[in-house]
Amino acid sequence: xxxxxxxxxxxxxxxxxxxxxxxxxxxxxxxxxxxxxxxxxxxxxxxxxxxxxxxxxxxxxxxxxxxxxxxxxxxxxxxxxxxxxxxxxxxxxxxxxxxxxxxxxxxxxxxxxxxxxxxxxxxxxxxxxxxxxxxxxxxxxxxxxxxxxxxxxxxxxxxxxxxxxxxxxxxxxxxxxxxxxxxxxxxxxxxxxxxxxxxxxxxxxxxxxxxxxxxxxxxxxxxxxxxxxxxxxxxxxxxxxxxxxxxxxxxxxxxxxxxxxxxxxxxxxxxxxxxxxxxxxxxxxxxxxxxxxxxxxxxxxxxxxxxxxxxxxxxxxxxxxxxxxxxxxxxxxxxxxxxxxxxxxxxxxxxxxxxxxxxxxxxxxxxxxxxxxxxxxxxxxxxxxxxxxxxxxxxxxxxxxxxxxxxxxxxxxxxxxxxxxxxxxxxxxxxxxxxxxxxxxxxxxxx
Numbered sequence: 001x002x003x004x005x006x007x008x009x010x011x012x013x014x015x016x017x018x019x020x021x022x023x024x025x026x027x028x029x030x031x032x033x034x035x036x037x038x039x040x041x042x043x044x045x046x047x048x049x050x051x052x053x054x055x056x057x058x059x060x061x062x063x064x065x066x067x068x069x070x071x072x073x074x075x076x077x078x079x080x081x082x083x084x085x086x087x088x089x090x091x092x093x094x095x096x097x098x099x100x101x102x103x104x105x106x107x108x109x110x111x112x113x114x115x116x117x118x119x120x121x122x123x124x125x126x127x128x129x130x131x132x133x134x135x136x137x138x139x140x141x142x143x144x145x146x147x148x149x150x151x152x153x154x155x156x157x158x159x160x161x162x163x164x165x166x167x168x169x170x171x172x173x174x175x176x177x178x179x180x181x182x183x184x185x186x187x188x189x190x191x192x193x194x195x196x197x198x199x200x201x202x203x204x205x206x207x208x209x210x211x212x213x214x215x216x217x218x219x220x221x222x223x224x225x226x227x228x229x230x231x232x233x234x235x236x237x238x239x240x241x242x243x244x245x246x247x248x249x250x251x252x253x254x255x256x257x258x259x260x261x262x263x264x265x266x267x268x269x270x271x272x273x274x275x276x277x278x279x280x281x282x283x284x285x286x287x288x289x290x291x292x293x294x295x296x297x298x299x300x301x302x303x304x305x306x307x308x309x310x311x312x313x314x315x316x317x318x319x320x321x322x323x324x325x326x327x328x329x330x331x332x333x334x335x336x337x338x339x340x341x342x343x344x345x346x347x348x349x350x351x352x353x354x355x356x357x358x359x360x361x362x363x364x365x366x367x368x369x370x371x372x373x374x375x376x377x378x379x380x381x382x383x384x385x386x387x388x389x390x391x392x393x394x395x396x397x398x399x400x401x402x403x404x405x406x407x408x409x410x411x412x413x414x415x416x417x418x419x420x421x422x423x424x425x426x427x428x429x430x431x432x433x434x435x436x437x438x439x440x441x442x443x444x445x446x447x
Contacts, residue, residue: 040077187210
């Protein structure tokens with residue numbers, strides 16, 4: 001099987017998966033429209049698989065009749081589905097979609113009843129499989145059906161874009177409209193005009209472009225929260241489909257690079273197996289690479305704090321008993337302070353060793369809160385001298401959910417700066433409440 005056939009089968013699975021996830025995640029009021037979209041993606045998937053199988057045939061005695069039907073009937077299903085998806089909310093759209101569906105069924109039945117209306121013969125050869133189409137009225141009507149359905153879909157999409165008040169729906173439909181406008185022209189050329197004159201070498205481009213458009217629209221659906229992916233299994237399915245999309249993109253790039261460098265139309269089986277293994281390895285390593293990259297980026301960007309990464313890690317730490325010294329070290333590294341420590345029950349847990357006596361800890365512990373009720377505390381002259389001697393710059397209270405203080409956090413100077421800025425306190429203050437929830441306060445208070 002050629003790389004193109006493998007790619008077409010991959011995008012077929014992708015297309016239908018996108019449609020199915022859209023249907024499952026749709027609201028009740030939007031379920032029928034989403035059903036039409038799923039219907040369209042099913043047509044696109046069957047279309048892609050049919051082309052893949054037809055192009056992969058090598059036995060001259062094989063009968064590709066149903067493959068040919070699969071190349072020309074499912075695209076009509078796809079166009080009817082897209083029209084229904086764009087127009088079903090309006091009465092006129094419902095009527096037009098039903099009429100389009102009935103006309104499509106008539107064309108499909110005629111095509112199956114007498115294939116001579118569509119094609120005269122086919123050829124299976126190593127130079128390329130082709131179908132000799134009949135240049136007659138039936139094919140002209142078939143093309144008109146395609147053009148009219150696509151135009152109606154674009155007009156209804158444009159109407160939705162111009163009249164909807166929901167920005168998310170407007171942006172999503174705009175992306176779908178632009179995508180289908182481009183792919184409609186491409187498909188008209190590569191899958192309708194060129195095959196009419198015997199050129200079947202580019203018929204795989206149409207379903208590939210359609211699948212890319214559907215993938216982009218599905219991204220818009222997720223980005224603008226047009227469907228709900230609240231359930232865990234639906235989230236896992238979405239991740240799997242997105243991962244498969246990455247595989248498809250990789251295969252396209254590989255095909256382009258391979259054919260350009262080596263001038264070979266189809267890679268050998270060993271090369272395809274090697275690439276499959278490389279894809280699996282990359283997919284398996286992606287979470288590790290992403291985690292390591294995020295950790296390194298958070299640590300080396302001294303001039304700024306990766307708030308999202310720090311919060312993500314703190315949320316993970318909140319699910320288990322955490323070592324306070326480990327937590328202090330993590331905060332010092334990723335918030336970029338020379339030192340961070342926790343004082344709880346008269347004990348100091350710091351990011352590194354600090355020569356602080358029990359008396360000094362006691363004096364810091366008895367610091368008063370500010371009158372404004374902030375977490376940061378104002379040291380008196382004696383405590384300020386202790387902090388200066390230890391090169392500490394600020395002290396804040398750790399409070400539980402009831403607002404009761406159970407400990408303190410002491411902070412050294414910020415890295416890469418000669419002085420302590422108010423912004424550094426604000427950034428750290430954003431973390432104080434979350435850090436307090438991570439620490440098992442009751443456990444440490446009783447200890």
